[in-house]
Amino acid sequence: MLTHLIPTESIFTELLQLPSTWLMITLGAYLIGLKIYQQSNNSPWLPPVLSGFTLVIAILWLTDTPYSTYQEGGQLLSFFLGPVVVGLAIPLFHHFHNMRKQFLRLLLAIILGSFTTVFVAVALTHYWIGIDAITVTMASKSVTTPVAVAITEQTGGLPALAAAFVMVTGIIGAAIIPLLLQWFKLDSPKITGMSLGICAHAVGTSRALELGQEYAAYSAMAMTLTAALHAIVLPWLF
Numbered sequence: 001m002l003t004h005l006i007p008t009e010s011i012f013t014e015l016l017q018l019p020s021t022w023l024m025i026t027l028g029a030y031l032i033g034l035k036i037y038q039q040s041n042n043s044p045w046l047p048p049v050l051s052g053f054t055l056v057i058a059i060l061w062l063t064d065t066p067y068s069t070y071q072e073g074g075q076l077l078s079f080f081l082g083p084v085v086v087g088l089a090i091p092l093f094h095h096f097h098n099m100r101k102q103f104l105r106l107l108l109a110i111i112l113g114s115f116t117t118v119f120v121a122v123a124l125t126h127y128w129i130g131i132d133a134i135t136v137t138m139a140s141k142s143v144t145t146p147v148a149v150a151i152t153e154q155t156g157g158l159p160a161l162a163a164a165f166v167m168v169t170g171i172i173g174a175a176i177i178p179l180l181l182q183w184f185k186l187d188s189p190k191i192t193g194m195s196l197g198i199c200a201h202a203v204g205t206s207r208a209l210e211l212g213q214e215y216a217a218y219s220a221m222a223m224t225l226t227a228a229l230h231a232i233v234l235p236w237l238f
Contacts, residue, residue, distance in 0.1 A: 016065055022073030029055035042210065044175035049203060053167060067160070088205065088220035095217040106194070107225065113198045114226040117142050118234070133158055136238050141165040143227040144202045151231060155238040166201065173200025174207040189214035197222025 015021050033051030040046045060070060092099075099106060118139050125138040137157035140148040145166050152162040177195050181187040189212060196204030197219035208219035 016063055017069060019073035019076060022065075022070045023076050025059060026052070026056055026074060026077060029053075029059075044178075044207060045171070047171060047174065047203060047206070049167065050171055088216070088224075091209075091213045091217040092220050095214055099217070099221060106221070109194060110198060110222050110225050111229065113194070113222075114142065114229060115233075117199055118230070134161065137162045138165060139234055139238060140230060141169045142199055142201060143230050144223070147227045147231055151234050154235040157238075167203070170200045170203025174204045177204065178207070178211070190218050193218030194222040197224075198226050201227070 029052040030048055032055060033048035033053075036051045037043070037046055037048050056070075059065075060067070121138045121141055122135055125135045129135065133156065136155045137152050139155070140151040140157070140162050143151070143166070145163050148162045148166045149159045151157075152159045174196065177199060178187065178192055181192050181195065186192075192211065193208050193215040196208045196215070200207070201223050205216060205219040205223050208215040
């Protein structure tokens with residue numbers, strides 16, 4: 001019998017320090033979240049990103065792993081966010097001929113809609129909470145996570161909190177926007193898609209993909225232009 005065995009606890013601790021471990025945990029958590037989403041009959045209140053996020057947070061807490069360690073593995077996935085966003089150009093291409101005819105009106109709607117969400121969120125946060133760092137962070141809630149984090153770093157906000165705001169905004173927006181527009185009988189692919197893209201960014205666009213290609217095209221356009229506008233204007237405003 002071996003006299004010098006490596007303790008199981010030591011092996012486990014070393015595994016938790018590997019970026020590849022957290023990469024696999026993140027992917028596994030997402031797949032479990034996807035299964036939960038399918039079992040819930042695609043409930044908009046249980047998107048895979050929410051269930052997966054909850055599972056990863058629980059594992060981090062149970063293993064007492066710092067975020068900096070997790071981030072080393074998470075960055076491997078973040079690398080693919082750019083190509084995924086570029087891939088949204090496919091539905092956009094198929095409906096570009098219709099968008100081109102009314103581009104100025106669509107652009108005006110995106111500008112007004114996106115900055116209305118910023119104004120309302122910032123005003124309410126300032127009134128109810130009154131902490132400048134949180135108020136500034138809230139301004140970037142309606143763009144994708146990488147853009148929101150970059151904006152928040154420039155404006156003096158809290159990047160980690162920005163990521164949380166983005167996720168909550170996306171989940172709530174993807175869940176209630178289609179229902180609200182149906183209620184007001186404004187549920188056309190153009191209006192629904194643009195509303196999801198402006199207010200609920202990537203999570204909303206994922207929801208739009210489920211509704212149809214035309215919804216996804218308008219959502220992808222609105223999400224992309226909103227992110228670009230906010231990245232340019234918000235650092236200047238704050």
